[in-house]
Amino acid sequence: MVDGAMKGSLGGEGLLFLTDEQLRKGIEAMFFAYRGFTADPDRILSNYSYGRAHHRAVHFVNRAPGTTVNNLLAILGVTKQSLNRVLRTLIEDGLVESRVGTQDKRERHLFLTEKGEALERELSDAQRERMRAAYRAAGPEAVQGFRQVLEAMMDPELNRKFNTLKESSS
Incomplete structure (x- = not known):
């Protein structure tokens, strides 16, 4: 039903045959939208000398408190060395706490501290505000x-x- 309704009411048939130029414009829109989406958090992160990798780590630790380092590696798709650098900084700065697993002592479970939760909230609030405005407009x-x-x-x-x-x- 949705497919037929959307095609009929929104001219969806034409969307199945996009030209290279239309696709290029979509790709460019994604690049510029991403710049906008990351601009506010980038400004906030620069105050801490952090980058986007720090933001992603804080975001996903917040989404799944107690997640393991291995799970975070799988989600982020980065090397262990790269993630360890980021986590070391976040732990040293008091934003993330690493706890030894209760069942497997080799596992490290990650949690945001109060300071980490405050940073995550500040970063997410900025992105939510941008998304909310865009969604309302669209x-x-x-x-x-x-x-x-x-x-x-x-x-x-x-x-x-x-x-x-x-x-x-x-």
């Missing part, structure tokens, strides 16, 4: 379509990870 049908496009662009394994996170917050 309208509910566009929001749903945008989500569908983003999910369709994900590799299957990343889509599974995304859906696992989505389900854990429900």
